Amino acid sequence: MEQSYERYTSLLNELYTLYQCDTTVVALQKAIDAQYDIIKNPLHELQMALPFTFVDAILDIARQENIGLEQPRVAKSFYQELIDILTALPILELKLAFTPTYAQLKEIVTWWRHLTNEYILLDITIDKQVLAGAVIGFEGTMQDLTLNKYLSSTLGQNKAH
């Protein structure tokens, strides 16, 4: 993992998917906007939009780094920094035949983060035609490692013979 991500580890470890990341970015943006609205509380905006584990992680980071979130300018800078980091994370595209459980999602992310040494985010789509396996897209390459592809090529070979 890159050095710059170390202070955000507690948040990044909670993020598995692109959807979670997008939700977090939107919530942080709302918190920034709330700085300019006297009737809105930025922290409340975060709590309304995100799971409590995410909010806790964000507050932990601020506490550890001694960032005063009550100061609007400092808070805004902190939230913006988080947005910049989240939007720069690499994405792994997966087309699967089944919907993985939360535990399986965690296993998948762990495996890939171990392989790539990056905080990758999963962009998962479900397609029953895949049958089993996955179509994997990463760093500009796309590989079809599905049972459907295997069957098609095997049956096609038989036909050719």
Add this chain to the structure above:
Amino acid sequence: MTIGMESLLPLLFWIPVISVFLNFLLTIFLVIAVQRGKLKSKEQQTIENEMINVIKQAENKSVSIIEVATGKARDIVLQAHGTKKLLDYKLDKLVDDTADIAQNELDKEKAVILAKFNEGYGQIIQQFTSETQMLMANLQHDSREMRRTFAEQLQKEALEILKAMKTNIEVQIKSVEKEIKDYRDKTFGDIDAHADNIVKQIVSDYFGNKLSKDNHKKILFNAFEKFKLRHTKKK
């Protein structure tokens, strides 16, 4: 020279007309002379009397001339009528005589022509017989020649037909062989496709319904390992 009815009729018409015309001129002349007043009344009376007499005389003369002319014309017409009857009779007689003479001449000519025809016909028959014999002989010769040529031609054409049939049959056999091969390939292809569909359907049903999430996860991680190998090789 005979005067015809057609030449007499204009004469009978023109004589009275001319006579009346002359009298008319004379009368006019006298009237003009009186009007000029050159004559004295007595003389005038005398002249008028004379003129009336002259007119009466002229009228009587004209009437008599017309009567004479009419009588002459009637005579001429009667004469002409008699002449016409005579001429008709003579003409009929002449026609009858001429017809008899012509018939006699015709009979004579007919007899001569018949004799010549009989003579010519005999010659023609003789000539025809000899020519027919020659023609028959020629025809027999030609017939033999034609039969020989025909037999040769027939043999040649039969050989060509047989050769064409052989070629055609070979082409047809090849075509049928190709059709059989195509049909076999298509049928096997269809069977393969059908079998593939069945296999795909069974596999799809199995993996879609029977495969557990754990097994899916195992297969998925195998895929990840494959990706890892390929990705590492690429790098």
